[in-house]
Amino acid sequence: MTLWGGRFTKKMDTDAWELNASILFDKRLAKQDTQASIAWAKALEEIGVLTPAEELLIQDGLQQIQKELISENFLYLPEDEDIHTAVERRLFEIIGPTAGKLHTGRSRNDQVATDFRLWMMENILYLIQAIKTLQLQIFNRAQQDIGIRMPSYTHLQQAQPVLLSHWWLSFFWPLQRDLEQFNQVQKQASVLPLGSGAVAGTSFPIDRQVLANQLGFEAVSQNSMDAVSDRDFAAQFIFSAALCGVHLSRLAEQLIIFTSSEFGFFTLSDAFSTGSSLMPQKKNADIFELTRGKAGSMLGTLCGFLATLKGLPSVYDKDLQEDKQAVFKVLDTLMSILPVIGNAIQTLTVNVEKITATINPAIFATDIADGLVKHGIPFREAHAIVGKAIQIALDRNVNLDSLSDADWQMVAPGIALDWQSFFSIQRSIETRSVIGGTATSAVNDQIKLIQQLINA
Template identity: 50%
Template sequence: MRLWGTVENPPLDPAFERLNASLPFDRRLYPQDIRGSIAWARALARAGILSPEEQQAIEEGLQRVREELDAGLFLFRPTDEDIHTAVERRLSELIGPAAGKLHTGRSRNDQVATDLRLFLMDEWPELEGGLRALEEALVRQAEAHPDLLMPGYTHLQRAQPIRYAQWCLAHAWAFERDRERLQEAFPRLATLPLGSGALAGTPFPIDREALARELGFQQVSPNSLDAVSDRDFVAEFLFIAAMIGIHLSRLAEDLILFASAEFGFIELDPAYTTGSSLMPQKRNPDALELARAKAGRLIGHLTGFLTVLKGLPSGYNKDLQEDKEPVFDTVDTLRAVLAVMPGLIATMRPRPERMRAALEEAMLATELADYLVRKGVPFREAHRVVSALVQEALREGKALSALPLERMRRHHPAFEADVFAALDPEAAVERRVVIGGTARAAVDAQIRALRARLAPADSQ
């Protein structure tokens, strides 16, 4: 018999029963469901609803149910609509009528919200750890190659020279923002809904704050009606995951390009590439392509779930059953990609000769404009003058440094003999010493700042 049914209830249409059932996916919540039920039984005992003997029998029975599920020995039945039904049904078989008291003052509405929050609270450290490992790998790459220069790009066109370390740290800072989002969202996630009942709260004297402490929550939901329908934590998690996916995709896209023969800036370890079934010479960056593709999956889960939420009335609605599958798949997707990317980053090898060869002198045009600015020329005028110089050099097939000083002075008399010192990539990079810049000192400061953030909390 179902939790909500009676002997006289007519059978459900089999097609609807399959649509209604969540057990095929929510069985994954059994550790959290049993943990929450044990805590609820203790709360009922503290409130005088259960005798000590009943509470002990329920707790021991739930532990046995957990052991059966852990060992794969639990036998599900067709009447098990969801994991909550299955656990309570098996508990009743093990300990008898006392099991019927466990659900006193509790609804599946607050029960499932609690389970899903507990699930994400359990996953949070793993996701944060994956991001931390990826950041560590990027920082180590930056530390290993502090003086390596490469082209920086805008619009995928060579723009200005930067340090390879600056490129590594640019991605590291993006993932650091993702870690911050996880940290900032955790208190909102760790809000206990249990004790809210179906919508109006429980009529029994449950100490919800003690319940929250026992289960590891940081606070108690302030409104029972809101608590059972609140899935902001799901939407927020899916958004954070989508941003992580976008940052992973952008990193992957850069590396796919950089590892191509056309760029040749990076060599990927063979452990993270595959061969071709037809062309023996090829190594394909499949790990990176899959990381790039997963962003679409993560964005899709966010978009789909927000659409589920957008038209719901207050209180619990069965639409909210659609929260679990995107959460589970998002967790699995992130864990799979974050298990691969740190190793790929740690083992990739930059190719300095290819990076140096790509540092064409035209990328130093901004240096000429800045040179004129330091001579007192307004930037807009300097920009126009240098643009004309660049076009002249291109027409003649010459480097800027090959233009004689007299030719430069025809465009503006502020050019002097020291202009050619401006046409040096290393000097250009070193002039960007501002906070966040690509000069060696600025990059070293970024590394120190990231290292401080990545240090364990107990060492700070």
């Protein structure tokens, strides 16, 4: 069965049919297709296109289809071109010719746009919950590791001491921005296109605002041509998913590095590791590597979808059939990554002694420069003084904290400071107590703020 064909004299070529049909993937919209059709039947009854008895018959038939879908007893046939065809075909089987009245005044153009938006509005909620769960796991890890100090890195070189909790929470906030992005996509999707017809709007006096209210949309589209072609919400969803993937990839990359034998800051649980088929000693962080790799795939999906949209010449073109596969792919990818990353984080073992032993005294260079500034030296001059001291240490192949007071007098003549006092990881961390800093007090304030966000 097709929803078109009266003007055709030949059956569609088999290979062309396979290319054209979308049932293999758009059947994920089955719930939303029946949901929207029930509301449409009610709208048709309210304007007299359907009698109350016909509307009830259609509604009963669609509800039976919904039950078959839920129980997975719905039978898809090879001639079902798409989910709309499959549902209408089954409705004919259940209630007979009255099913032919359901499509009055609507097109698959506004029908699929409505189904897709409904699907997104529902499934974004599951994704948002998965992100919140990962945030909570990161937050719990930060609370658990509050007293542990570590070197931070810029350019993959030791930078300044920070609390491990501060490091953990640096991954909470990107996810918070992801939540804001997806909440915005939710609002973008919540615009009803149904009633726009194929291009010019339906000629039947449907109350679209009532229809929107019944289906849970916040607004009604204001231009029928834009309504059936608009896939900005899909593009924004894919972008938001790709950006979330980037954030997860950055976390994964750091965990790959920190769980390596070269760093050894963390030990990955066997439950989240794999081995080598050849090398018995290997313990691989494959789940993090896959996270990093899949982030790249999501970026590719985004670029591909934007390229699909950029050249469309008219209101609706079959190119838009690609929208669902792109959205489904990135959603499925994120939903597979998020719980695994979170559970792996929960089971990491922190190797405190290894982290502490890694700290190079040069990490306190900024603290010394800050100390000179507090002694009245301009920062640029202080920066140069400490740089010269570092060069002396490098020339002698010793650590910066090995320099004597006489050595410091060579680079900072006339300045009397307790130079050794700067080589304190606790002092370095606790002096950075500004909002957003790594001091214990600042991190505790950050934890309190996050707790409020979680409880909201």
